[in-house]
Amino acid sequence: MKRISIANPVFNGNEKKYLDECIDTGWISSAGRFVTEFEKSFAQFCGTKYALTCANGTVSLHLSLIALGIGKDDEVIIPTLTYIATANTVKYCGATPVFVDSEMDTWNVDPSKIEEKVTSKTKAIMVAHLYGQSTNMDPILEIAKKHNLYVIEDAAEAHGATYNGKKVGSMGDVGSFSFFGNKIITTGEGGMIVTDNKELYEKMKFLRSQGMDPNKRYWHTVIAYNYRMTNMQAAVGLAQLENIEWHLSERKRVSGLYKKYLGELKEYIEIPKEMDWGKHVYWMYSIILKENIKIERDLFMDNMEKNGIEMRPLFYPMHTMPPYYEENGDYPVANYLGSRGINLPTHSLLTEEDIKFIVSSIKKNIMSNL
Numbered sequence: 001m002k003r004i005s006i007a008n009p010v011f012n013g014n015e016k017k018y019l020d021e022c023i024d025t026g027w028i029s030s031a032g033r034f035v036t037e038f039e040k041s042f043a044q045f046c047g048t049k050y051a052l053t054c055a056n057g058t059v060s061l062h063l064s065l066i067a068l069g070i071g072k073d074d075e076v077i078i079p080t081l082t083y084i085a086t087a088n089t090v091k092y093c094g095a096t097p098v099f100v101d102s103e104m105d106t107w108n109v110d111p112s113k114i115e116e117k118v119t120s121k122t123k124a125i126m127v128a129h130l131y132g133q134s135t136n137m138d139p140i141l142e143i144a145k146k147h148n149l150y151v152i153e154d155a156a157e158a159h160g161a162t163y164n165g166k167k168v169g170s171m172g173d174v175g176s177f178s179f180f181g182n183k184i185i186t187t188g189e190g191g192m193i194v195t196d197n198k199e200l201y202e203k204m205k206f207l208r209s210q211g212m213d214p215n216k217r218y219w220h221t222v223i224a225y226n227y228r229m230t231n232m233q234a235a236v237g238l239a240q241l242e243n244i245e246w247h248l249s250e251r252k253r254v255s256g257l258y259k260k261y262l263g264e265l266k267e268y269i270e271i272p273k274e275m276d277w278g279k280h281v282y283w284m285y286s287i288i289l290k291e292n293i294k295i296e297r298d299l300f301m302d303n304m305e306k307n308g309i310e311m312r313p314l315f316y317p318m319h320t321m322p323p324y325y326e327e328n329g330d331y332p333v334a335n336y337l338g339s340r341g342i343n344l345p346t347h348s349l350l351t352e353e354d355i356k357f358i359v360s361s362i363k364k365n366i367m368s369n370l
């Protein structure tokens with residue numbers, strides 16, 4: 001039986017050629033032309049002045065937070081529905097993540113529920129553009145301005161998504177991306193921070209490399225980190241970025257097919273909404289099982305797995321997991337999405353036949369479980 005996997009990286013550009021160059025020239029560590037070229041091209045892609053490669057998309061968030069001075073006793077507002085790294089990196093700084101519920105339309109943080117969580121300790125709002133859809137940024141930027149808060153965009157899942165003509169990552173003080181193997185473009189493991197703020201960029205660069213005095217080798221004035229990316233990863237990243245419009249158009253093709261064939265199941269599932277303010281880039285095409293479907297989400301996925309189709313649950317809300325558990329957490333939308341959401345296979349190798357097969361399996365599974 002053919003197995004349809006949830007994700008599949010595709011390397012159909014200069015990846016091998018650039019990697020060969022790294023090996024042939026010996027530039028395999030964190031110095032080399034691909035690191036600087038990848039950064040330059042990625043800044044251009046996002047429309048920001050600066051970009052800084054990092055070892056992965058978790059440490060790029062950590063680096064952003066510490067460079068902004070977030071530390072002990074500070075609070076950072078984040079969505080409860082996100083990937084664990086968003087919350088953990090706040091904790092790495094000794095600060096406290098404060099959770100906010102999601103909105104039904106975008107599955108991202110609900111701007112109308114943020115202000116009630118602002119206290120005298122709040123230093124920043126960190127949004128996460130989940131599954132390829134931008135957060136509704138204007139009201140959030142306004143709240144941040146009013147209360148003098150930083151805005152960090154966790155754009156790990158949304159390379160190229162837009163909001164009122166702006167690329168995600170370019171609207172806050174800093175934007176952070178991931179190039180993990182299943183992301184829109186990949187370097188295996190890898191991350192990137194973008195910003196327009198020169199001082200912040202210099203500080204992040206300094207902290208990324210052990211905080212060494214740029215004018216005095218092995219002289220360190222602070223405790224910092226090795227969060228660098230290698231030239232080999234950047235070689236793959238640059239080649240992927242050269243083809244990003246193709247990668248994005250493939251996701252558009254796949255999501256278009258899902259939308260077309262899932263249409264007849266509207267009574268039973270929610271599908272992602274496209275907002276008129278921007279471009280959804282469909283890192284993952286996901287569905288939410290409506291309450292008229294009686295089978296549990298995890299059993300539903302098990303049934304699909306039996307047909308050879310890999311599926312994943314939407315993220316579990318932070319407040320439901322042991323490190324961040326809240327007995328009386330009041331997050332109805334995040335709870336609904338997190339307990340009933342499923343990611344469908346989303347990648348460039350899927351054919352129309354694959355999608356028809358996935359949708360017909362979903363339909364059978366629904367019809368036998370009403």
Ligand SMILES: *Cc1c(COP(=O)(O)O)cnc(C)c1O
Pocket residue numbers: 056057058059082083085086128154156157177178179180189190191
């Ligand atoms: C993937 C991801 C990250 C972390 O990226 P890594 O490169 O895996 O460390 C952070 N936030 C979100 C929302 C992600 O999806």
